[in-house]
Amino acid sequence: MLPSRPARAPVVALLAALLTAATALVPAAHAADGPGSSGTREVSGGRLDWGIKSSFQSYVTGPIAQGSWELRGGAATIGGSRFRFHSAKGSYTPESGALEAAFSGGVHFTGHRKPDGTHELDLTITRPTVRLTGGAGSLYTATLYADMTSRAKGTGEVTTAAQVPLAALDVSGVDLRGGGTHVGLADVPATLTAQGAKAFAGYYTQGTALDPVTLSADILAAAAQASPGAGPSTAPSAAPSNASGEKRATEGGFTEAAVDWGVRRTFREYVTGSIAQGSWKLGDGAQDGGALFRFPRGKGTYDAGAGSLDAAFAGTLRFTGNHLDLTLGGVKVAVKEGRGTLSADVTGDGRTAAEGVPLVTFDASGLKEKDGLAAVAEAPAKLTAEGAKAFGGMYQEGTDMDPVSLAVPLDAKAALPPLPDLGSGSSAAPSAAAEPRTKSTASSSSSSSGSASFPAVPVAVTAAVVVAAAVATFLMTRRRTPTASTPSLD
Structure with missing residues (x-):
């Protein structure tokens, strides 16, 4: 012993x-x-997908209202009837699961056009913000706010209000505590509030069911939050790096230019909709901005005096779906005498159909230099005869396509326009099966x-x-x- x-x-x-x-x-x-952990962390990046109310969309564009809607502030569409808002900013508390996320972008609805050119139905919804407070499960309360401008039904009175509590969200069963770098909610039921009904111009009453809400938000790590610039970022860089500080343009030549083009909104909706049931995939450095695609690392020549430009860009974009397989790559842009042409190598069904196909022409008369950047923003574009063939005859020559934006940094200090930040959880197409309405995610890595x-x-x-x-x-x-x-x- x-x-x-x-x-x-x-x-x-x-x-x-x-x-x-x-x-x-x-x-x-x-x-x-x-x-x-117990402290508040910063939300930076993410997206919110919401159709607002699908039947309202149908009413606006139907035979009675004979109206339309347009996207604003970089908003996009996803699937058949959902709008995608981007670039979430706000705060998140892991200990309680409290979340506030404000998203960019908006939608403007118009209908019932009057003889004087105005519309009896005129409603704009922008900057949706979701605030979720309280504890876990049934203790949570959640509300979707938005900036709203509307013309009252009947009286025609126009009212504008910031951050109207538009929809009450049913988050019973949700628990967002303990999240790490990403939190999300899927298919959360939404109902119209009393204030929302008033801001909705009286078209619906309080308690009316709205479309479900899906969102995701990226959460900055504590280290990155404490030291700005530390840690990785999922957002596209606002400007290409140039550590040497040298000029990007020398003797008429330039590098690191970018061209943004969404192809065509209705084509994207067709790809991800119920007919094609497809998606798109980006490669070779191309970036997804929701409502547009960015082809980066442009190299070429620019003559300010003549107003001419020739540039070749990196990136590929492939659309696939039922009876659909279309790839665009080798994008080039040429500008001469105020007219621009965007060309690309077109591959269909796995084989190269043609190289350097002129897809669209656009108005480049607005190409100007400012702060070391030669740029044209959202120039109207039309489909060429060759482009119509490339799209398999889906559209005729002269069809309006999405606008083209071009940015050419001429010196080291010039910054490219930032892309909408969709966050790390974004995808081109919605999931094939609907997710449970109470599903929430609070993920981390350790x-x-x-x-x-x-x-x-x-x-x-x-x-x-x-x-x-x-x-x-x-x-x-x-x-x-x-x-x-x-x-x-x-």
């Missing part, structure tokens, strides 16, 4: 030390988490490593159990102690 006592003493001492350390370190470690240099394995295991017990005890005690900011969830 005596020989075992000297070995037992250091073991007991070790366990006592570990227990003391665990008791002291767990609260300290938790407090050190700061913004990553890693752990350790080593065991102490020779007595049973002691190490026992120590781990003691530490785990101390951690569990602390967390259970903490959770059962209500605070002013966090409701008791037991």
Whole structure:
């Protein structure tokens, strides 16, 4: 018995030390988490998909209202009847799951055109913001706000209001606590509020069911939040890097230009809709801005005096679906005498059909230099005869296509216009199967490593159990102690 006592003493001492350390370190470690745990973290990037009300869309564009809608501020469409709002900004609290995310973009509805050119139906909804507060499950409350301008039905009075509580969101069963770098909600039921009914110009009453809401938001890591610029970013760079500081344009030549083109909105809707049931895929550096695609790393020549430009861009764009396989690559832009032409190599059904096909012509008379950037923004574009063939005859020559934007940095300080930030959870096409209405995601990534240099394995295991017990005890005690900011969830 005596020989075992000297070995037992250091073991007991070790366990006592570990227990003391665990008791002291767990609260300290938790407090050190700061913004990553109990503190508020920044939302930066993401998208919200919402049809507002599908039957309202049908009414606006139908035979009675004979109207239309147009996208604003970089908003896009997804699937058959949903609008995509982008570039989420706001805050998120992992401890409670509270979320505030404001999105960019808007939609303008018009209908019932009057003889004087105005519309009896005139409604604009922009900058939707989702605020989710409270605790987990049924304790959460959620509201969708929006800036709204509307013409009252009957009186014609126009009212404008910022951040109207437009829709109440049913988030029963949702738990967004403990999220890491990404949180989201899928197909959340929405109903019109009293204030929303008034701002909706009286077309619907309070309690009317609206389309479900789906959103995702990227959450900045604590380190990136504490040190701006630290850590990776999922948002496209506003300007290409140029560490040497040298000019991007020399002797009429330039590099790092970009051209933005959405092809055609209704074509994108067809691709992701119920007929084609397809999607698109970007390659070789091309970027998705929701309502447009960016082809980057443009190289070429520019003559300001003559107003001429020739440039070749990187990136490929492939559309696939039922009876559809179309790839555009090798994009080039030529500008001469105020007229621009966008060309591309066109591949159909896996084979190269033609190279350098002039797809659209656009108005380049607005190409001007400012702040070291030669640019033209949202120039109207029309389909060429060759472009009509490339699209398999879906559209005739002269059809209006999405506008073309071109930006050419002429010096190191010039910044390309930023793309809408769709976040890391964005995709071109909606999921094939509808997700549960109460589905929420709060994802994070973590890693752990350790080593065991102490020779007595049973002691190490026992120590781990003691530490785990101390951690569990602390967390259970903490959770059962209500605070002013966090409701008791037991």
